[in-house]
Amino acid sequence: MSIVELAGVPPPPQILRAENLSAYFDKFQAVKSISLGIPQNEVQALIGPSGCGKSTFIRTLNRLHEEIPGAWVDGAVYLENDNIYLRGTNAVDVRRKIGMVFQKPNPFPSLSIYDNVVAGLRLAGIRRKSLLDEVVEKSLHQAALWVEVKDKLKKAGTSLSGGQQQRLCIARALAVSPRILLMDEPTSALDPISTAKIEELVVNLRKDLTIIIVTHNMQQAARISSQTAFFLMGELVENGPTKKIFTKPKDPRTEQYITGRFG
Amino acid sequence: MTQSVIEGTQISSVELKIRPARVKDTHVQDRIFWMILRFISWSMIAIMAAIFILLLKLSFTSLAKFGFGFFSGTDWNPPLDIFGALPFIYGTVLSSLLAILVAAPVSIGVALFLTQLAPKPLRTTVAFLVEMLAAIPSVVYGLWGVFILVPFMQTFVQPKLIHFLGPGSTFAALAAKLLTALVYPFILIFQVFRLNFDGWSLEQTSQMMMHFSNQIFAGPAYGVGLLTASLILAIMITPTISSISREVFASVPSQEREAALALGATRWEMIRLSVIASCKSGILGAVILGLGRALGETMAVTMVIGNRNEIKPAILAPAQSMASVIANEYNEASGLHLSSLVGIGLSLLVISLLVNSIARFTIWRVERVKK
Amino acid sequence: MKPIQGIGRGDRRRRLKNVLALGSLHLIALIAVAPLFFIFSYVIYRGVPNLNFDFFTQLPKPAGEVGGGMANAIGGSLVLVGVASLFGIPWGIAAGIYLSEYKLGFTTKALRFVTDLLTSVPSIVIGIFAYAVVVAPLKAYSALAGSFALFIIMIPIVARTTEEILKLMPQHVREAGLALGLPRWKVILRIVLPGCLSGLTTGVMLAIARISGETAPLLFTAFSNDFGFRGLTQPVASLPVQIYNYASSNDELWRAKAWTGALVLVMIVFLVNLLTRIIMKSQSSRS
Numbered sequence: 001m002s003i004v005e006l007a008g009v010p011p012p013p014q015i016l017r018a019e020n021l022s023a024y025f026d027k028f029q030a031v032k033s034i035s036l037g038i039p040q041n042e043v044q045a046l047i048g049p050s051g052c053g054k055s056t057f058i059r060t061l062n063r064l065h066e067e068i069p070g071a072w073v074d075g076a077v078y079l080e081n082d083n084i085y086l087r088g089t090n091a092v093d094v095r096r097k098i099g100m101v102f103q104k105p106n107p108f109p110s111l112s113i114y115d116n117v118v119a120g121l122r123l124a125g126i127r128r129k130s131l132l133d134e135v136v137e138k139s140l141h142q143a144a145l146w147v148e149v150k151d152k153l154k155k156a157g158t159s160l161s162g163g164q165q166q167r168l169c170i171a172r173a174l175a176v177s178p179r180i181l182l183m184d185e186p187t188s189a190l191d192p193i194s195t196a197k198i199e200e201l202v203v204n205l206r207k208d209l210t211i212i213i214v215t216h217n218m219q220q221a222a223r224i225s226s227q228t229a230f231f232l233m234g235e236l237v238e239n240g241p242t243k244k245i246f247t248k249p250k251d252p253r254t255e256q257y258i259t260g261r262f263g
Numbered sequence: 264m265t266q267s268v269i270e271g272t273q274i275s276s277v278e279l280k281i282r283p284a285r286v287k288d289t290h291v292q293d294r295i296f297w298m299i300l301r302f303i304s305w306s307m308i309a310i311m312a313a314i315f316i317l318l319l320k321l322s323f324t325s326l327a328k329f330g331f332g333f334f335s336g337t338d339w340n341p342p343l344d345i346f347g348a349l350p351f352i353y354g355t356v357l358s359s360l361l362a363i364l365v366a367a368p369v370s371i372g373v374a375l376f377l378t379q380l381a382p383k384p385l386r387t388t389v390a391f392l393v394e395m396l397a398a399i400p401s402v403v404y405g406l407w408g409v410f411i412l413v414p415f416m417q418t419f420v421q422p423k424l425i426h427f428l429g430p431g432s433t434f435a436a437l438a439a440k441l442l443t444a445l446v447y448p449f450i451l452i453f454q455v456f457r458l459n460f461d462g463w464s465l466e467q468t469s470q471m472m473m474h475f476s477n478q479i480f481a482g483p484a485y486g487v488g489l490l491t492a493s494l495i496l497a498i499m500i501t502p503t504i505s506s507i508s509r510e511v512f513a514s515v516p517s518q519e520r521e522a523a524l525a526l527g528a529t530r531w532e533m534i535r536l537s538v539i540a541s542c543k544s545g546i547l548g549a550v551i552l553g554l555g556r557a558l559g560e561t562m563a564v565t566m567v568i569g570n571r572n573e574i575k576p577a578i579l580a581p582a583q584s585m586a587s588v589i590a591n592e593y594n595e596a597s598g599l600h601l602s603s604l605v606g607i608g609l610s611l612l613v614i615s616l617l618v619n620s621i622a623r624f625t626i627w628r629v630e631r632v633k634k
Numbered sequence: 635m636k637p638i639q640g641i642g643r644g645d646r647r648r649r650l651k652n653v654l655a656l657g658s659l660h661l662i663a664l665i666a667v668a669p670l671f672f673i674f675s676y677v678i679y680r681g682v683p684n685l686n687f688d689f690f691t692q693l694p695k696p697a698g699e700v701g702g703g704m705a706n707a708i709g710g711s712l713v714l715v716g717v718a719s720l721f722g723i724p725w726g727i728a729a730g731i732y733l734s735e736y737k738l739g740f741t742t743k744a745l746r747f748v749t750d751l752l753t754s755v756p757s758i759v760i761g762i763f764a765y766a767v768v769v770a771p772l773k774a775y776s777a778l779a780g781s782f783a784l785f786i787i788m789i790p791i792v793a794r795t796t797e798e799i800l801k802l803m804p805q806h807v808r809e810a811g812l813a814l815g816l817p818r819w820k821v822i823l824r825i826v827l828p829g830c831l832s833g834l835t836t837g838v839m840l841a842i843a844r845i846s847g848e849t850a851p852l853l854f855t856a857f858s859n860d861f862g863f864r865g866l867t868q869p870v871a872s873l874p875v876q877i878y879n880y881a882s883s884n885d886e887l888w889r890a891k892a893w894t895g896a897l898v899l900v901m902i903v904f905l906v907n908l909l910t911r912i913i914m915k916s917q918s919s920r921s
Contacts, residue, residue, distance in 0.1 A: 064521060067521070092527050092528070093527070100521075100525035108540070108541075110540040119523075120527060172522075172526065173526070
């Protein structure tokens, strides 16, 4: 028990809570009845060997999983107190509040850097140039990209390097002011320097929103997250403070994964 | 140890003796095989060249006699040995363009439906049906066209078109105003440079355009005609445009589509943003390919276009295309007449090859970028 | 607990636009395939009444007389397509093998491009070409000329489909054959081709179905003949040309037979397409 826990300081509120969430591809159950709470304004890491269901799980959090033909979900996910899977809830509305950054940088190829960042806003009907300009600057600052692109906002989004494109995608996701940002192995396709830049900006984003990051890189999880969940074969094996998970894990399987016995 | 080494050396030397002879043999066999294949493949180029040369030879008399006038002449009069091909160029080009106008949105819509919306079993069925459209022979389209579509056009569609868009209608008036606005500046320019149109006033131009636009949907309702031919062409080229568009749409990586969805886009917004926006050149290539197919279509067009060797602005009027005039008149033609028909065939070949080359080049560029 | 509400401006309008747009796409798909049903149903409706044994075995009667069939046209089509395929299939496959197996950089690209262009030459132009090559020197219409025209149409189609099918075979199969010490040509003919047999068959079948329906190139090459096949140097009737002639005539009985002819043609094409799909499906489920 840490001093903080002993002092009775309540844990941060949970902004997102999965309850008995299962995800299926036709008959195959990829995610098995997961119950997990995500603390607000923290970075939550999801680790585990490949194929363990962590990517599938994170896609159920913004209702992207069901876009795959034959894929479906059972259980509930509460954003604060609202179940995003409640009948009548439009997935489109959910995705405005929970944003996502993908493994491979994917800026919209036909749009400029500026247009990429405001794409989400334009779709929502926000057209006033002054407002858009403000959001562009703010989002690019948050994504640690402003200095590098402020003079070439009209250039194509695809004219940037890999690491810059990924930061552009982060800016694009941030522009619509989501409460939560999901990141599915955002740095696995990038070089170490870009990776470091993104890790730094993720840590800085905590004051504005909550981040859930899937990573196969344990050192990355140890560096930037405050809470880590270990997945294995579709099940949540263990979830807890990052330091605890990496030094004194409760489950022997967690310990085996961390010490590199498999995965 | 030593034993096996000696054995090993013996065996390998025996093998070495056999192998060189075999290699030489098979090398010769391969060369012969390769030469046969090469000859056969290059025959493609030979055939293409032969087509050009023979068509040029057969049409030479006519082209030499009329020169450029062959393509600009509007009179096609076999008994008097006067041959001008413009009516057929007009018929082919206009019917193909109208066909594209109708077919492109439908084909692209079907392609979007198949790649973005349809669940797997529906997709296979609908895709099969669209491909069956491509498999129906042209003469069957013509047969259906003559006995089913033409009466339908004559009884139901064309009278309505004449009534609502024909002479005296609001459409004709609006079209006249638009045309006058477009054309009058050019007339002014011509007047300034004293080239032509001396003394033409705005009033005159306006009247001219009114007269013209009144004709676009003028009757009588023949049933056959340019519009009917364009409609059948549209049905026939839909599978072509749709299949290429499908390939292009399907090649959009799913992560690009998910990126739009993750921003909170509706499905239609995602299609606009991630699919259509990035596939513009591919769609263009598909449409141009459809145009190429429409230009060369013969039987269905011959049977419904009305076979009138005239140029008229009325799209409900009978007309004639390059392919259909050849189909109609070739068997009874001889001498200069035959030579002129072959000249038309040559022009059709050139136009068709040009359009198809542009289409394939556009599609080839799209494929290169994707890689 | 209430469902999550949208927070964007004009959200209802976006949702409406979405529904309208997606609905239109459904409608467009329906419009696109509707003509197929119209054409099929009319061909069956008008064609079935005259579909009898006589149709396939009797020669046509003169205009106005009841009875008779299209035996001449059906037999003629069989001959024309048969002769064209006899030469066209091996020729096309050979060209396809060359395009797929021998990579010479720019030359292959050029050859492929010309082959593609050849497939898009209007078929009536091919008819003129065949006229110039066969009809003009012999000064007569002939089945040979018609077969030649169909042959020219067939080769590039078979060549391209062969190339596409051969490309699907993974490279390591060829390498395994070569590693056994087999000469290149044996690897191709004995190992690669047999491995692609189903794909090749479907490609060939589709090409045959395509040329069976061609009319324009036969109009002034094979021309027509009321008595069926009389020799390669004589004109011969064909199903598509007969349909065209009957459809353009003034005789009611002839016109009715035109529908039956169209029915036969459409049935052949439909069956071939169905068959190829079944073959391809069984092939993919096996692998």
